[in-house]
Amino acid sequence: MIHNVGMADAKVAKGDDTLRTLGLGSCVGLVLFDPSSQVAGLAHIMLPTSHGTTEDRFKYADTAVETLLGQLIEQGANRNHVRAKLAGGAQMFAFSTGMDLVRIGPRNVEAIIAQLVLLHIPIVGSDVGGHVGRTIQVQCDSGQIWIKTVLQGDRFI
């Protein structure tokens, strides 16, 4: 079964299910997975910081990582086996130094990595940055991510 994850949303699934999110630009798809229990979660994160907002926890890097981890554990993941992969965080519009809005992709990636470090979750794969949109599909049992792009073909991480 394929579970679609919308913007600022997240889902957790198990076994041979897949998780998918479409058209990531500067947003980041964060995957947390535990291969031993075959539980995986995918969050579509849009912004680095929540500035204290308690709503839309998956929209912001500083609230999404911990919340997704909590949901994984609820679904039977072993905290010590959880790993992370990242995809997205592109700078869709090149030649745009100085515009804060345009640099949001790299800032999202930095903020998510900071949270992962804080929570001692190892990052075992990433395909971030560049100037390209990505659709990603996650295999829950293996944690493998199929990344589709328009101009640069497909790849797996």
Add this chain to the structure above:
Amino acid sequence: MDMHHERGMEVTDSYQLDSYAADILCELGNIGAAHAATALSELLQAPIAMRVPQVELVPFDEISMTLGGPEVVVAGVFLQVTGDIEGTMFFIQSMKSAKQLVSNICGGEESKDGFSDIGLSALGEVGNILAANYLSALMDFTQLRMLPSVPLVAVDMAQSILSIALQTDQMGGRYALVIHTAVHHREEQEDAHFFLFPFPGAQDVLLHALGIGGSV
């Protein structure tokens, strides 16, 4: 006049879109896009028709639906708007109509997959001209300042491009106000689209400037 929400179409955490306000914003879309379409028609020396503007509170996930879905490949020009009214603006075309536009302006054929550097810069320049026309018409009408940034061009999935409008701290919640106007060549169905995403707060400033009050 006070805002009365019993007439409201929808209420979210960041916006209230009153049907009366929606009418005004729709008229603004009309004025802006009409001027931009005139400029486009002059550039192409061809008649351009305009559809009725749509003013909507769109859930983030449906932002690319008018373009055919999140993964549809489009050519987009993006600008930030600063001044009295702040927000983001896009001029988005299907690949087919973007290529047609570039070949009309630069001559020659663009390659099958993407655009040449000259093609991309032509797209940016056209976007720049159209946005300037759109915004100056709004400025004349509202007497508010709206300044476009340098235009930036991207060719990729619709949602990857449009989502940048939502990725700012000003855009709280999970809905965005969008003023959307499609234009097209008279004989063809190939659309080009103007999207204006005013930041929350801009709506009140606009209505206030037009002497209609608003919940400032």
